Amino acid sequence: MKGNVLVGQSGGPTAVINSSLAGVYKTAMERGFTRVYGMRYGIQGFMQEQYVDLADHIKNELDLELLKRTPSAYLGTCRYKLPEIHDDKSVYERIFELLDKLDIEVFVYIGGNDSMDTIRKLSDYALLTGARQRFVGCPKTIDNDLAITDHTPGFGSAAKYIATSTKEIICDAMGFSYNKKNVTIIEIMGRNAGWLTGASALAAGEDCEGPDMIYLPEISFDVDTFVAKVKDLLEKKDVVVVAVSEGIHNAEGKYICEFTSGSETKDAFGHIQMTGTASYLAQVVSQQLGCKTRAVELSTLQRAAAHMASLVDVNEAFAVGGATIKAADEGASGVMVVIERVSDDPYQSTTGVYDVHRIANAEKVVPRDWINKEGDGVEEEFLDYVRPLIQGHLNAMMVSGLPRHLSMDLKNYAWSK
């Protein structure tokens, strides 16, 4: 008789992180594990005994399908870094005591770099102490900056939302262009890696020119050169649309958003929010070139817009979730499931497992030769890599005109209140 599974979600949410959770749950049930517990708010909540039995919340296959269509972390997430084992053993003793108490056999953590660091430390501790639990990481991040895996679940859906929104914003700007030159600057997430910003290039096609310039954080950004290029473009056309990463910075490493006059804003975890890059550049263009400008921050919806999720991404997220259970069930520990690209065209992928020690804390950025020479656009290789990941659409389950989600706290809300 198999024991139980414990699964948690960590770090920034994505549109498909719950599809991985659905995959973990389904495969664990199918492979005969007794229960699947979910940590509330990751390892941080778990350490305070915050967890649920998922069978109380996912009661049938419809719930499972709704879960796949629910954005953000269904279980709640945290940003919490475990201490090194030699610095504070008591944290580990506490965690393993709880794991034993719940008869946990497999521990799955869905997350990015920091989460893989958690898997590494816990599996090391189990090895040192001879504990029986196995620890497997499930990749997740819209930023696509995890090493080894071809790409990360969450990225494709964010890329699809960004490309779709870019097309719609360009349509909007084009409609206004009569005798009015206008410049739109779209700000996209990705502090150090330009994968998401580059995905705006997918907007270009038979019905859309795409952005005129695209600036990734991999390349230093010079405000004067940028303004000069906009000026040149405005001599040839009336509508200029530019996509910039929130993380672009000058040659000295100073973020462009730090040039804004407003006081700094911090996110829910005390990180400085990378906000205001587009506003700042719009203001500079307006002042120096005297033309009309608009700044659009795609903001939270990049990672939350489940209504525009990529079917390839949803399915891969589900598959890597299931693969974590399969790997652990077959004896693996201290590994992360990775996606391996079998073929570009037609696109095919499969899952593999990889030693988490070689993944944790490494950051994958866009290769220099996938960015054009001028540093203001991406090359065909970039597009060939991303395009397969935005294919297909999972229809939302619409209730009263809006996409229905699975909610842990409101599920018993009465129909006739």
Next chain:
Amino acid sequence: MKGNVLVGQSGGPTAVINSSLAGVYKTAMERGFTRVYGMRYGIQGFMQEQYVDLADHIKNELDLELLKRTPSAYLGTCRYKLPEIHDDKSVYERIFELLDKLDIEVFVYIGGNDSMDTIRKLSDYALLTGARQRFVGCPKTIDNDLAITDHTPGFGSAAKYIATSTKEIICDAMGFSYNKKNVTIIEIMGRNAGWLTGASALAAGEDCEGPDMIYLPEISFDVDTFVAKVKDLLEKKDVVVVAVSEGIHNAEGKYICEFTSGSETKDAFGHIQMTGTASYLAQVVSQQLGCKTRAVELSTLQRAAAHMASLVDVNEAFAVGGATIKAADEGASGVMVVIERVSDDPYQSTTGVYDVHRIANAEKVVPRDWINKEGDGVEEEFLDYVRPLIQGHLNAMMVSGLPRHLSMDLKNYAWSK
């Protein structure tokens, strides 16, 4: 033998303004008009002889369906107010000379208040001079602030996008709440009328609590009272989400966005952009309550997100477009087509025509008794009015993973470039 139709688009675009254009085109063809010309960039472009024969661009029924799914103004739009007839007759002489040259029998203008003013003046001029052309207005605005018509095409789709995005943003905020109180402020369009901001309340349902507070521009806003309410809420719950109109102002009529320190931003037409309200309030909350905050501006996508269009809205936009041609063909002039609600539940609507003199320049705001007493939410009457308008979904035509649009300039883009 019937003459020709001239159709133009004016003012801010919507997700379904092109569905009205498709309705105009189809009904004009079916009723035996010879040609349908489209003004490029409204009356302003037309006066400089910028127009197209739509038969060169809408070649088959697939094109017509793509047009219905294309956001923003396919023909291009303008913001141009005709002078009073007695102030400058030459403008009118010029326009009617062109209308005669193109053998125009029916003139349709798709737009909001300013556009109906154009219809009023042109039909008055025709009456004064005995010109044969007939002039009909087709309502359009996301703001839903036109008088007489039950609602305006464009509003339902914007409302659906806003409610969907609000749900997704709330999901995102909930996922982060462990031991971290956080406040999210969503900024929504609508300078003087709170229809769109109120639509965020539709997010509430069996799977979502909806925004905690909603502030419409119809009610004066007091920053201190607001902060006190947020403080009270944070004592009861960890996650607070507030929707605010870009146009909220204090009792003295000063816009909240004017309190921001940044220099003022103007849009493509020299109007001051109503931007920064959410950022400002987030900063005040963060400073006074010491909690984490996030500001999200829904921005341009509210009016451009054709991928989240309401089917009811798309169909009604198409119907009012067709109804303009029917009305003109039957002899009407100086009228606007209106939507009449026949029944709330099940929802049914029909079209009518109304004297444009009684519509132009009047602004419809949310009735006081549809807003709650405290002025921080909407009543059930508001929801009963809006809910039918967001129903149904028109599947995008997906090409290579993205919604396909009809483009006037790029349609001959070669497949094998």
